[in-house]
Amino acid sequence: EAGVTQSPRYAVLQEGQAVSFWCDPISGHDTLYWYQQPRDQGPQLLVYFRDEAVIDNSQLPSDRFSAVRPKGTNSTLKIQSAKQGDTATYLCASSFGGHSNERLFFGHGTKLSVL
């Protein structure tokens, strides 16, 4: 079974530049999560979807971050104008059965450095 696929693996930007991260979840998983993980810290939830609907994006810095999952499969997270404080690894995870407490399957993440 294919796992969660993320691209790119690494991104290096200057402040003010834009970047997009792409996630392909496990086939059949209805729930998709984006987390931000600063170095040596725990993943912090940014947004999660059930199918194509946003369930909670309260932790997403809405002025610069956006996330979509238009067909309920793949998802894109975009940072419009990156800041040095956005330096972190961005993790995508998926699970089946969004109303249960099933395990999350994570991708390898995209490591972002903002100079």
Add this chain to the structure above:
Amino acid sequence: QQKVQQSPESLSVPEGGMASFNCTSSDRNFQYFWWYRQHSGEGPKALMSIFSDGDKKEGRFTAHLNKASLHVSLHIRDSQPSDSALYFCAASDFGEVIFGKGTHLHVLP
């Protein structure tokens, strides 16, 4: 306030020893727990879940949950160098999943 708090921040144990981690949820809605492990350069991988009071054992791993206090612990017996990683407690509320800051485990050969 962080909803999921973990301790200690870092832990060193000798090979073959017992490693123990602690976690507490401060939100009674988040009472379903998973433990995850993350090796350097990878995403976190689920180790085990615990949803009911008491102990749950899976191989070398034992989790304990006290639902009244929302305290959960994880114990690894016969620790191996390959167990060296970052360990996270995650609490969920039927969809939303919140992680603690993690515990660094170093198993010394």
